[in-house]
Amino acid sequence: MSLVLHEQRKPKMQPFYWVLSFEMHALGMLLGLAMTVGPLILLYYWTNVWTWISLIAIPVGIYMGIRIWNSLKRNIWFNTHLDEYLLYDDHVEYTRWDPETREASKGSFWISDVKELYYGRYVMQYSYAYRESKMTEALPVVELMPMLYLIAAEGMKDRVVAIPFIDAMEANRWLEVIGRKDIPLYLTSILIPDIEDESALDLLREDEDLERTEFDGNIERQFRPYLERLIQRSEEAEDRELTEEELNQVEYDMQMLEYEEALQKQRSAFRGIGWLAWLVFPVQYAIGYWLTRQAEQGHLDPDQVLYPILLVGLSAILFLFLVKWMRWPQIIIFSVITFVSLVFVDFSEIETDPSYRMSSMLLGVSMVSLPVVGLLYLGVRYMRRRRDASKLPPKPKPYQVQHETDLPAQPPGDQYWT
Numbered sequence: 544m545s546l547v548l549h550e551q552r553k554p555k556m557q558p559f560y561w562v563l564s565f566e567m568h569a570l571g572m573l574l575g576l577a578m579t580v581g582p583l584i585l586l587y588y589w590t591n592v593w594t595w596i597s598l599i600a601i602p603v604g605i606y607m608g609i610r611i612w613n614s615l616k617r618n619i620w621f622n623t624h625l626d627e628y629l630l631y632d633d634h635v636e637y638t639r640w641d642p643e644t645r646e647a648s649k650g651s652f653w654i655s656d657v658k659e660l661y662y663g664r665y666v667m668q669y670s671y672a673y674r675e676s677k678m679t680e681a682l683p684v685v686e687l688m689p690m691l692y693l694i695a696a697e698g699m700k701d702r703v704v705a706i707p708f709i710d711a712m713e714a715n716r717w718l719e720v721i722g723r724k725d726i727p728l729y730l731t732s733i734l735i736p737d738i739e740d741e742s743a744l745d746l747l748r749e750d751e752d753l754e755r756t757e758f759d760g761n762i763e764r765q766f767r768p769y770l771e772r773l774i775q776r777s778e779e780a781e782d783r784e785l786t787e788e789e790l791n792q793v794e795y796d797m798q799m800l801e802y803e804e805a806l807q808k809q810r811s812a813f814r815g816i817g818w819l820a821w822l823v824f825p826v827q828y829a830i831g832y833w834l835t836r837q838a839e840q841g842h843l844d845p846d847q848v849l850y851p852i853l854l855v856g857l858s859a860i861l862f863l864f865l866v867k868w869m870r871w872p873q874i875i876i877f878s879v880i881t882f883v884s885l886v887f888v889d890f891s892e893i894e895t896d897p898s899y900r901m902s903s904m905l906l907g908v909s910m911v912s913l914p915v916v917g918l919l920y921l922g923v924r925y926m927r928r929r930r931d932a933s934k935l936p937p938k939p940k941p942y943q944v945q946h947e948t949d950l951p952a953q954p955p956g957d958q959y960w961t
Contacts, residue, residue, distance in 0.1 A: 548632060549716050551706055553625040560672035564618055571611040578604025595906065596886055599879065620645065628706050630717055635693070637704060652695040652704070654721055661692035661747050662714065662762050663731040665707055674709060689714045689763070692731075692747060693721070703747070705738040711763035722758035730754045730769045812872035820865040824884055827858040831888045831905050838901035845900035851908040855881060859916045863923040868931050874916050882909040 556564070581604075582597035624640040624647070636651040664687040667673075671684065689708040694701050708714045722728055732752045735743050752773055756765050831854060838845040862877055863869065889902035924931075 546631070547629050548720055549630040549713075551628040551630070551708065551713060551717070553627070553707070554673040554709055555625065556622050556672050557675065561622065565615075568611055568615040568618070572608055572615075575604045575606075575608030575611060579608065580604075596883070598910075599882065626707075630720060632720070635704070637706075650704075652693075652697070652702075654724065656696045657693050657721060657724075657726050658696055658701065659694040660718075660722060660726050660728040661694070661731045662718075662728065662766060663690050663692065663733060664688065665690040665705070666734060666736075667707075667709070670709070687734075689766075691717060694744065694747075701744060703738060703743050705735070705743075711761075714762055715760065718758045718762055719760075722762075728756055728758055730756055730766055732770070732773055812870040812876060815866055815868040815870050816873065816876070817865065817867040820862050820867075823858055823862045823865065824880055827854065827881065828884045828888065830854055831885050831902075834905070835889045835898045835901045839896070839898040841897070843901070845897040846904065848904055848908065851901075851905045854905070855908050855912050856915065856919070859912070859919050860923065863920060864927065869920070869924050869927070871920065874913065874920050878909065878913045878916055881912065882906065885909050 555561075578600040582594065582600055585594045585597055621642070624645075626640060627638045629636045633655070634651055634653045636649070638647055638649045640647050667686050667688045669684060670686040670688070689711045691706045691708070691714050693704045693706065695704060706714075706717065718728075729747075730753070731747060731750050733746055733750045735746055737743070754769055756769075759765065834843060834850055834854070837843040843850065858881065859877055863873070866873060885902070885905045888905060889898045891899040891902070893899055
């Protein structure tokens, strides 16, 4: 049986950061628990307007607790399910975990089936939490780490196996075994975000900056001058004048950037409200205050629920018609601001007062208004769909080239670069 020559495993989080992560998650869950249970305790011991206001924190606390608990479970899973690569003298075995399905995929291949080797970089986030360092040592949040790509034959097609490292010396140990078997070795500047993508192999082979090399015992010593040459070549390319086609491409890219920024702006629920829609709330408050005073003077039945329902319902419809563009978070925004504003229509604490009963009726309707406002949102959105569609920014058209044989008819897609 072959012996394991080298074992490469995804690093675990350093103990200090692992404990710190647990503490932060625990504090967050305690805060969420306090926001969920605290208002109920306050309401039990002290029943007044302000304790009723504190009930707003309950859904926020539940949401916070669920999100933090899921985050903690995800961190524990990532720190205990580690990709592993085993190098033998004649073959390689590996185990990789899919974070989406939470399932492991195992595989192996003979070193004799390896056709090409590529040495490059990958992006590692929060690298400071996975590397041993001194307390006073400053480490970046994001680093480019060594990556070794092995292209192995599998039946009638080739597959890519990417082995990430956090230390170039570990990559040297693997290349000492594989890199001396007359397998072509290339230096690449490509960054591949998803190695499972079927296009990963094409991206590597079509890299215009590929450079063939021979392993001399320290791959990093060969890779750094390669990067310096690429940087120098890029600086020289920036100094030259752009061709007409390149200027057209730059203009198209700028238009696409403006288009994406406009779309991003329209995704904002707060930006989409507009000052006209915000005016609904002071008007709503004024009418609620007037209803409370009318009940206090005996002109209205304080237990009549029709007036609060009409006030909240018509305010919601007017608000949704006046917003500049509609986004579903505006349902929550309207309900929350309505509840908060109606809290201040009356400060009486005597439950038998007509003003107290009317204000309580207004608050009760506003507290249960969320699903009703959601239905109104769907109806208003359908009615104003053409108006909202006309506000979408026009998508820029790709530039037209004069010679179709020289340039592609469509602008190039995402580029991978160092």
